[in-house]
Amino acid sequence: MNAGFNAKLDADLQALKASGTYKHLRHLTTPMAAHVHMEEAGDVIVLSSNNYLGLADEPSVIAAGKRGLDRYGAGTASVRFICGTFDIHRTLETRIAGFLGMPAALTYVSCWNANTGLFPTICVEGSAIISDELNHASIIDGVRLAGKARRLRYKHSDMQDLEEQLRAAEGCAPILVVTDGVFSMEGDLAKLPEIVALAKRYNAVTVVDDSHGTGVMGKTGRGTIEHFGLTGEIDIVTGTLGKALGGAAGGFVAGSAALIDTLIQRSRPQLFSNALPATVACSALAALERLDDHPELVERLRANIAYFRAGLSRLGYRPLAGESAIIPLIVGETSFAIAMSEKLLQGGVFVTGFGFPVVPEGTARIRVQISAKLTSDEMDRALAAFAAVGKDVGLLP
Ligand SMILES: Cc1ncc(COP(=O)(O)O)c(C=O)c1O
Incomplete structure (x- = not known):
């Protein structure tokens, strides 16, 4: 092993950790669905998968x-x-x-x-x-x-x-x-x-x-x-x-x-x-x-998108406008987005914070993704976590 080469990689990784932009892999122990079991956080509601129609465990x-x-x-x-x-x-x-x-x-x-x-x-x-x-x-x-x-x-x-x-x-x-x-x-x-x-x-x-x-x-x-x-x-x-x-x-x-x-x-x-x-x-x-x-899957997805968007807006969030299943909440700095997604995870909601270099610095975001499989109870619980975390991090009054 080339020690110098690996030391340089380690130094770069330490810098990511120090700036709060280091990405942690999460380990799921159950199939992708509206909620999953995660080694690091237990049972969580998933708002960060592209499993839009819920077909991954169909x-x-x-x-x-x-x-x-x-x-x-x-x-x-x-x-x-x-x-x-x-x-x-x-x-x-x-x-x-x-x-x-x-x-x-x-x-x-x-x-x-x-x-x-x-x-x-x-x-x-x-x-x-x-x-x-x-x-x-x-x-x-x-x-x-x-x-x-x-x-x-x-x-x-x-x-x-x-x-x-x-x-x-x-x-x-x-x-x-x-x-x-x-x-x-x-x-x-x-x-x-x-x-x-x-x-x-x-x-x-x-x-x-x-x-x-x-x-x-x-x-x-x-x-x-x-x-x-x-x-x-x-x-x-x-x-x-x-x-x-x-x-x-x-x-x-x-x-x-x-x-x-x-x-x-x-x-x-x-x-x-x-x-x-x-x-x-x-x-x-x-x-x-x-x-x-089952064309009703698409209708259910659309109803869930409308429900969750309305819920976020009622709480005081201002999601980017759009018609797709992706609902971004712009929160500012990369480390802030990552810290917020960490708090949401502790609150039982798995949703990813994205920052630089994926998006321009200053426009880091929590990207909510909706699935047709989410029940209204799961969406309400997720919204309750967004309410609590939003106040905790100072985004909501
Ligand atoms: C627009 C777009 N194209 C392509 C891809 C890559 O897809 P795949 O995972 O099949 O490589 C993605 C994945 O995030 C995407 O969002």
Whole structure:
């Protein structure tokens, strides 16, 4: 072991601890649900998971994964194009494409993988990528990997700035405009109707990562694109299976048949890394079926979002406005947000404080995330903890 190297890492970690910004992993001993048992804090209500529809412990989703293990074994021990594709991959990909109203889809082991596998493959010399400044880190890194493309950013949801960047990119081909559907730290929605109109005017290709919109937005949970009535109008959709759709792992790209075939041929995570585990593919398929058969899950989620937002406002909090299942409370400094989430945990509520560098310094936040599975009793108990902690830390009178 190189002692100097490790001493430097230790010093950096000590600095994080001293500034109150060190992140502690929490160890759950029960499945993800509206409440869980945590080694460090006992039984707690969960307000910090992306388990929006409560499908992570849904019996049909679990049973499908078990059947998948029996049927397919542990895996193929190979990448997809060699001998690593099961029929369940095709079934799931066809289902995802149908769910989104897209011609075709391709799964990856995560949406991180999907985003970092997409941009470098399709953005070669002479192309341009225009990205919202608040896009998810996986988009940012995916765009960075597309080193030959011209890379431009527009101010968050600023359509005038987007148009300026589109003008700056004129002459490039293709020009991609990429945005989150629901922004993960703000909870707000991309202005998709305006983005689509501008992209059409400048002959650009639209890419929407709807990881936090899937299962949440739209009448039937098909996401932000359904919410805005834009099904069929977006060129490329990326998303995750690791949030509302079962919560294990997995991501996808959906688009034209030519795009999907290009990714199969050239996308590096497809060529050099194993596929989504078959068990996870089986569970994700069951999650999609559950969502299709139970549209009331989306209605319940929406009712819970409205209930909790109203409760927070009644207490005196001023959450950022929004329609998604993400309700951010801006509290100021990073160490304050982390200390507040620690107190909430002691009060039986598991909710994460986010600060720099995830969000700009001074805008640290408690990010509340709502699940369809939360009962009104659980939400009332969580609100009581927010009332007590809010007074304790001086946020509420
Ligand atoms: C917008 C967005 N894209 C991609 C990801 C990554 O998803 P995955 O966990 O499937 O890699 C996330 C996860 O937080 C996300 O919020």
